[in-house]
Amino acid sequence: MSESRVDSPLVEFLAKELERTQDELPKLARTHMHALRLSRQADFDVLEVARLGEEDPSIATRLLQTANSSFHSRGLKIRNVEQAALRLGVRGVRYMLYVAVYAQMVFDVPRYRDLIHNSFRHSVIVARLARRIAALGDTDVDLAYLSGLLHDVGKARCYQLAAAHPEFGSDYEHVTAAVHRLHAKSGVAMIRDWSLPREVINAVARHHSPTSDALECCVALSDTIVHMVENPHSTPQEELDARSDAVGLRSDQVNYLIDNARLDNENEDVAA
Numbered sequence: 317m318s319e320s321r322v323d324s325p326l327v328e329f330l331a332k333e334l335e336r337t338q339d340e341l342p343k344l345a346r347t348h349m350h351a352l353r354l355s356r357q358a359d360f361d362v363l364e365v366a367r368l369g370e371e372d373p374s375i376a377t378r379l380l381q382t383a384n385s386s387f388h389s390r391g392l393k394i395r396n397v398e399q400a401a402l403r404l405g406v407r408g409v410r411y412m413l414y415v416a417v418y419a420q421m422v423f424d425v426p427r428y429r430d431l432i433h434n435s436f437r438h439s440v441i442v443a444r445l446a447r448r449i450a451a452l453g454d455t456d457v458d459l460a461y462l463s464g465l466l467h468d469v470g471k472a473r474c475y476q477l478a479a480a481h482p483e484f485g486s487d488y489e490h491v492t493a494a495v496h497r498l499h500a501k502s503g504v505a506m507i508r509d510w511s512l513p514r515e516v517i518n519a520v521a522r523h524h525s526p527t528s529d530a531l532e533c534c535v536a537l538s539d540t541i542v543h544m545v546e547n548p549h550s551t552p553q554e555e556l557d558a559r560s561d562a563v564g565l566r567s568d569q570v571n572y573l574i575d576n577a578r579l580d581n582e583n584e585d586v587a588a
């Protein structure tokens with residue numbers, strides 16, 4: 317989606333509100349902060365995460381949900397959190413924690429619930445595809461996944477602020493365009509205290525205007541492909557070509573990625 321260049325009153329309002337409320341941003345729960353730090357260690361103990369699940373039911377619930385998703389379950393239902401962690405393994409638990417952390421930041425805003433849910437689902441697909449793109453080169457796959465997951469995290473905050481003023485909210489297209497304009501900045505403000513690597517914050521900040529940095533280009537290409545799959549007429553071919561060239565991919569590799577994004581987009585429980 318190209319960025320609107322015209323500042324509407326809603327864009328101005330949201331920009332001021334984001335500035336005004338920056339010290340009131342929701343903090344990451346202590347257990348999630350701990351889980352995030354833990355998961356960034358090369359070979360952490362998955363059972364330690366299972367124990368965090370005893371303190372924080374949202375982690376336990378997501379561990380079980382993920383372990384029992386069609387991708388991981390192979391038809392065998394698990395009801396025990398430790399077994400779920402063992403089934404997922406280090407990498408699976410790491411990705412699950414990233415999703416759990418993101419889910420904590422997805423505010424429930426009844427007025428825009430569908431838009432926020434769609435954005436969350438979109439981000440999970442972008443994260444998975446960014447990981448595939450990273451694996452085709454030598455970009456860190458875990459940072460690609462995390463950056464892809466967080467790239468649109470600022471949208472929910474923008475929708476929340478817009479919803480507080482219903483006079484702005486009757487035209488969904490208008491609201492969506494304003495949110496699009498400000499979500500990258502809003503996202504950076506949300507994640508800046510999470511002790512994330514600088515590259516991840518940059519990839520979130522610049523996912524619509526990447527520099528030549530490999531991680532930024534990887535997330536931008538993933539986002540472009542997923543938008544194209546979700547809405548086939550939304551993305552100009554030139555944008556896809558430019559993003560693919562920036563990562564250095566051949567057309568057969570890009571077609572492989574598009575097929576993967578399509579499959580994920582058709583998967584009902586992709587965001588489980």
Ligand SMILES: [Fe+2]
Pocket residue numbers: 467468499523524
């Ligand atoms: Fe975005």
Ligand SMILES: [Fe+2]
Pocket residue numbers: 438442467468539
């Ligand atoms: Fe996106």
